Amino acid sequence: EPEVTQTPSHQVTQMGQEVILRCVPISNHLYFYWYRQILGQKVEFLVSFYNNEISEKSEIFDDQFSVERPDGSNFTLKIRSTKLEDSAMYFCASSNNRGSSYEQYFGPGTRLTVT
């Protein structure tokens, strides 16, 4: 069964450094998402992406964040200058539309630790 994959599984970085989190969505999906979950808290939406542009973004997704689909398979989240509070699990998801429903399939996540 096709699945969303994410790399790396764990990334440790120093405050102020740039990080790129990578995702390979399910191959025939057209909609892509990033969510994050700070330890012990709810899963929070960051951004959705369709047709090579951002569809929606949350207040969390400020100028420090960017997304890109550099080729036909990868979907990346870049954090330009990491802060301690960016430490979280980051989940990528993808979906395809079936009528008006868009069930999203999530990857296993990347644990980002900012020191």
Added chain:
Amino acid sequence: DAKTTQPPSMDCAEGRAANLPCNHSTISGNEYVYWYRQIHSQGPQYIIHGLKNNETNEMASLIITEDRKSSTLILPHATLRDTAVYYCIVRGGSSGSARQLTFGSGTQLTVLP
């Protein structure tokens, strides 16, 4: 998207049916009910969704009341591996865009041996 209310926790005996309730009294006509679960910090896993009719798949059944103000997710024969946080999410669909999922606190289901 309509707000949902779920009990914070439930227990279920292994092999028995787990019935997880969700209230969504402000749901509107074009909003779907989705269920996801998250096993210990893994990525959320899609389970099932429905609009009006009851739905069943290989994982679970979804019963939606006639007025659509509440629903129940049924895991027919719960196993220890079904221990997870279960999220009930209501979301509208709109043509040409894919909308975010808004996760609440969910229900922590613990399946007991």
